[in-house]
Amino acid sequence: MTASKPLVVDLDGSLLRSDSLHESIAAHLRRPGRLWAAASAGRRGRAAFKRALAPGTEEALADAPLNPAVYALIGDAVAVGREVVIATGADDGVARAIASRVNGVREVIASDGQTNLTGAHKADELVSRFGRGGFDYVGNAPVDAAIWDAADVAYLATSRATGVPAWARERSFAAVLRDPRPPSWRVWMRALRVHQSLKNLLLFLPLIASHTLTDPTLLARAIIGFVAFTLMASAVYLLNDTLDIASDRTHPRKRSRPIAAGWISPLHAVAASGALVLCAILVASLLGPGFVTILLAYAAMTTAYSFWLKRITVVDIVTLALLYMVRIVAGAVATGIALSFWFTGVTLFLFLSLALVKRYAEAHQAREEGRDIRGRGYSGDDVHAILALGAATGVSAVLLLAIYIQSDAVSTLYAAPAVLWLVIPLLFAWIAHLWITAGRGDVHDDPLVFALRDPASLVAGALVLIVFFIASLPVTADVLSGILS
Secondary structure, eight states: OOTTSOEEEOTBTTTBSSOHHHHHHHHTTTOHHHHHHHHHHGGGOHHHHHHHHOTTOHHHHTTOOBOHHHHHHHHHHHHTTOOEEEEEEEEHHHHHHHHTTSTTEEEEEEEOSSOOOOHHHHHHHHHHHHOTTSSEEEEOSGGGHHHHHHSSEEEEEESOSSSOOGGGTTSOOSEEEEOOOOOHHHHHHHHTTGGGGGGGGGGGHHHHHTTOTTOHHHHHHHHHHHHHHHHHHHHHHHHHHHHTHHHHTTSTTGGGSTTTTTSSOHHHHHHHHHHHHHHHHHHHGGGOHHHHHHHHHHHHHHHHHHHTGGGSTTHHHHHHHHHHHHHHHHHHHHHTOOOOHHHHHHHHHHHHHHHHHHHHHHHHHHHHHTOOOTTSSOOGGGHHHHHHHHHHHHHHHHHHHHHHHTSHHHHHHOSOGGGGGGHHHHHHHHHHHHHHHHHTTOOOSOHHHHHTTOHHHHHHHHHHHHHHHHHHOHHHHHHHHHHHO
């Protein structure tokens, strides 16, 4: 490195893994008025559009991921006394907020609301300041060609693990600064949270409870409903993660989510979310308008949760429980199976307990790490209240199940309903296990998804199903009669 020549570094896609303009738009999704005002300002040019979006973007970019190779190059330049300059098409305020995170940056050259400092405009500005060949430049895109031509030494920043893009193969670079992106399919599968589709298995509960799981017509309808809910849920996850970029980036685990990590553009995520919504509605229409209505109600609830309700104490817990419950209602609508009062009561209290487990796990972890929970209405000091409410609702579910076992509905469905009393200690043991595990800080996912992966929970679930199966056998009733006579 030559200490006499400044190192000029591009921002979007070079030092910054993501695109600051995309991040700015995403930062204002909760404020559509600001987006509308920015769109109006955009009639005066791209620079004016960026300037209108700049206020309020700093928080979203405060922890935005940087290219470690570019960051290291800047560190090496500073170590030998080189001047480091950030030159970017991003708005000046946004650029300075990011530059403040990097030691040694002495100057920021950026769009000023009048001139969009990209391509030839950036090249002219740099040549006027440092002269042709009077600086080295780090860029990442074809638009940087004019700047590399004017620079002395060219560096390429890329997310490729090997090789360079086709447009860059004819150009000579002093170094390729790599920030390897995971395979696209893996990134998108994680962003869509395919594993969370396990929660949509709740659509099959009405079939299981009514002993009609083997009916091919009803099973096919439940599968169609499962697909529709999975598509809609993935759409909501993309929107939710886009809205939560700032808070996710301060979370020790959520910061690795693809959108927060900068591997998926927030705007691409929103576009994909819209496409998935349309696909979900098309699939749901196969089951009739009633099911479409339930699906849209679910979408409305989850969207309201993402935008506002998750920030309201207790309301967020009730909403989470209802989002579990609406899946069961959707399964009933898809198959035409009526839900009993007792079944609905047991599952609702159980889901309230699961929703509280989710918040308890977050509050417990925050308390252990001595940090705040951004974007939520809770703090680490709330763990005791959440624990009390969660235990109470869990025990209420067990109590309602005990009453349900004595109901006439059970007598008509099961040959030996007395055997179902074995479910009571099993359900209580599982709820206790879930809360104790959460108290140890070992529940890091949605509690229902955790339960479907946890060996102890799976064993408890299998035993419950076995008990229900045995209770439905006529031979079981005969054996009990023989024992009691």
